[in-house]
Each structure stands twice: as C-alpha cells, then as structure tokens.
Amino acid sequence: MDLHDKVALVTGGGSGLGRATCEQLAAAGAKVFIFDMNEQAAAETVATIGAENAAYAQVNVADEASVEAGFEALQARFGSLQVCVNCAGIATAGKILDRENNPLPLGEFAKTISVNLVGSFNVARMAAALMAKNAPHGEAAERGLIVNTASVAAFEGQLGQCAYSASKGGIVGMTLPMARDLAKLGIRVNAIAPGIMGTPMLLAMPDNVQEALVANIQFPKRMGLPKEYGDLVVHLANNSYINGETIRLDGAIRMQPR
Numbered sequence: 001m002d003l004h005d006k007v008a009l010v011t012g013g014g015s016g017l018g019r020a021t022c023e024q025l026a027a028a029g030a031k032v033f034i035f036d037m038n039e040q041a042a043a044e045t046v047a048t049i050g051a052e053n054a055a056y057a058q059v060n061v062a063d064e065a066s067v068e069a070g071f072e073a074l075q076a077r078f079g080s081l082q083v084c085v086n087c088a089g090i091a092t093a094g095k096i097l098d099r100e101n102n103p104l105p106l107g108e109f110a111k112t113i114s115v116n117l118v119g120s121f122n123v124a125r126m127a128a129a130l131m132a133k134n135a136p137h138g139e140a141a142e143r144g145l146i147v148n149t150a151s152v153a154a155f156e157g158q159l160g161q162c163a164y165s166a167s168k169g170g171i172v173g174m175t176l177p178m179a180r181d182l183a184k185l186g187i188r189v190n191a192i193a194p195g196i197m198g199t200p201m202l203l204a205m206p207d208n209v210q211e212a213l214v215a216n217i218q219f220p221k222r223m224g225l226p227k228e229y230g231d232l233v234v235h236l237a238n239n240s241y242i243n244g245e246t247i248r249l250d251g252a253i254r255m256q257p258r
Helices: 016-027 039-049 064-078 106-131 162-185 207-214 226-238
Strands: 007-011 031-036 054-058 083-086 144-149 187-194 246-249
Touching: 007 016, 007 064, 007 106, 016 031, 016 039, 016 083, 016 226, 031 039, 031 064, 039 054, 054 064, 064 106, 083 106, 083 226, 106 144, 106 162, 106 187, 144 162, 144 226, 162 187, 162 246, 187 226, 226 246
Parallel strands: 007 031, 007 083, 031 054, 083 144, 144 187, 187 246
Antiparallel strands: none
C-alpha cells in the first residue's frame, strides 16, 4: 500500500511507540488521526507533524461510545481510513497472591484486559467497518491494514504479569482469525510483539534497572527504538503479502521469570 495521502489512525499516539508510529507514517506521506486519553500529549504529536496532516480526539478505547465518537471526528476531518494501529495500552503488575496470600483484586485483572484486549478489538472492528467502504487499492486490491500491539510477554510472561500477558496473548490469538474474517474485503491484520523498547517510561528508570533489562537481549545489545516500531508499521503497510502474522521486535530476547 502506497501511504501517500492515505489516512492512518493511531491509538495511544501521544507518546512512546504510538507517537513514533505517527511520525513515521507521516514521514511516509500519510495523514494521521490520534486517539489518546492524554489531550496534551496528543496535541504535541499533532504539532510535531503539522496540523494540516494530523488531528486528534480524546478517546477511551475501552468505551464503545467514546470510540464511536472518535470515529465520527476522524471521518469529519479526513473522510476515510486505510491504516489502523492500536498502540494504546496499560502495563500493570501484580501476582495472583501477594505476600500475605491475598488474591489480586479482580478489577485490576479486568481493567488490563478491558484496555489492552477489548480496547484493541473495539477500535479494530470500527476501523474495519470504515475500511470496507474503501475502493480496492493497488495491485493487491486491498482496502486497509490493521496492526495490533502484542508483547513478548504474550509468550514469556514474567512474575506478576498474569493480567498483562493474558491481554497480550489475546492480541496474538485474535490476529489470524481477524485476518481471515476480513480477507474477503482485502483488509489485512497483523500484530507486532515488542520486547524491551526505549520508551520515555523505561528510559526514566535507574541505570541499573535498564542494564538488567538489556542483559538478556541478544543483539543489538540495547533497548529497541520506538522509531523501529514505527518503521515496521510502515513496512507492513508497504508489504501486502504479510497477513495474519505476529512479528516479534525484540533483539532475540527470551524473557526470564523475573
């Protein structure tokens, strides 16, 4: 898919992987619409790209009405949609039983699933409905691309990551059936499973913590760059034969229990 003058939606586009994705998509010629709870962060991303090619709406991806309103705003601003990238999510930690053997509050588990998994599906289903209205594009006659964000925790969850790993495992699990559901419409679905990425949150940690995180990365011996995530999204848009796939972006790391 040639991204020039195409419209891309990025959830969580105000920071981290989402912001880098917005910047890389815009650099490739796309117009970008952002869903984010943090209006200030989203506005900063828009300012970086330029208001003529970017816009945002404050959206809670786990809320049906909020997402529907967000899509109305997207259509009012840009009219159509060809690419959807779900980066919005939360990283929670908590063992099933704490030190006093008290169980993890069910609400904490449910919130993580709601934002990371249900939120991604909520946006993807609305994106697919809008993409289905597109005319087939290019030699592949495709109408759109959906990219969901998983994690290496989907495969090697660490201590205290039951909720987070379950939410990201769900992303992996729905990638192929979602791609199969939408294949007849020419809409592709893929997932990216990042490893240790150099987001502002991780880079703010003490040096010894960062060094411990990097220790199990094979090569390159560093955290991943948010730009590298954005670059992979652009490649997925350009390569029409990648479909129904979860791609690890992790420097060959395999997470240890702690």
